[in-house]
Amino acid sequence: MKIGVSGASGNLGQEVLSALRRQHTNVALVGITRTPSTVPAPVEGREGDYDRPDLLVQAYRGIDRLLLIPSADLRPGVRGRQLKAAIDAAHYAGVPHVVLVSAAGTKEVTEPSLGAPYWEGEQHLIRTVSQWTILRMNYYAESMAEEIKSSFGSGILAGLGPERVAYVSRDDVAAAAAGILIGEGHAGAIYNATGPATVTGEERAALVAKVTGAQVSFAPLSRDQLQGGLAQAGLPEEVVSAILEIKSNFVAGAFDIVTGDVERLAGHPPTSFQDVLSETLEA
Structure with a gap:
């Protein structure tokens, strides 16, 4: 069997390939990226660009199972168009089974919402390919840990109101994706990769204090206050x-979901937010 990872040079793509190499050495692996020279041997590197569908069709040929990882492009309309192009290319290339990385809380929304590309991609996948699997991931624990690290000096962790988020580590998402790609019986399934528990804003601040010994508090701000602070920071x-x-x-509950899917797919319990936070802040 030949497994392809589209978006192989990104952080998640690299982790998926690493997980597959560690656990399944008898599988042929293909990394599809705009920079195929960065794909480490023995993985086969192929050139692929979500903005060039002609390249994608060639890159996807001969692959039995393909993982599609969305790009990080935040411009309205871009990621939705890219995902549709990649799904179409997989269909034209004859890929039997396509796995899509999506987001927790995905529902029908329109551009410029961040959720629109995931909804469009999921719907197009289901309509287009014969065998599909969707892996919806919760918010990255590493992303929140880096946010905390950047604002640590203020002693304030800002939000827009009460939060409940089941932060998931990137390694656990990668391991779950690898489990789908190498396993059987996943066609037509929608999984949610989550951490082991939801974490509130107040609990997040308490964990930071526990890990670092510093006094930290969670502070709900108005939308205008938060927007002004972010703009002032030069973002x-x-x-x-x-x-x-x-x-x-976070406030609306889009990420307030805990499942056993990581353990079911990866074969091990998900990492706690505290452990990711400890590793990040200590580093």
Whole structure:
């Protein structure tokens, strides 16, 4: 069997390939990326670009199971178009089974919402290919840990209101994806990769205090206050908009879901947010 990872040079793509190499050495692996020279041997590197569908069809040929990892492009309309192009290319290339990385809380929304590409991608996948699997991931524990690290000096962790998020580590998402790609019986399934428990804003601050010994508190702000602070920090407008939407989703409960899917797919319990936080802050 030949397994392909599209988006292989990104952090998640690299972790998926590493997980597959560690656990399944008898499988042929293909890393599809705009920079195939960066794909480490013995993985086969192939050139692929979500903005060049002609390249994708060639890159996907001969692959039995393909993982599609969305790009990090935040421009409205771009990721949705890219995902549809990649799904179509997989279909034209004759890939029997396509696995899509999506996001927790995905539902029908329109651009410029961050969730729109995931909804469009999921729906297009289901309509287009014969065998599909969707892996919806919760918010990265590493991303929140880095956010905390950058704002640590203020002693304040800002939000827009009460939060409940089941932060998941990138390694656990990669291991779950690898489990789908190498396993059987996953066609037509929608999984949710989550951490072992939801964490509130107050609990997040308490964990930071526990790990570092510093006094830290969670502070709900108004949307205007948070937007002004982010803009004052010099962040680009599209990044500010993305952060505001993510924080709103924290409050709305989009990431307030805990499942056993990581353990079921990866074969081990998910890493706790505290452990990721400890590793990041100690580093």
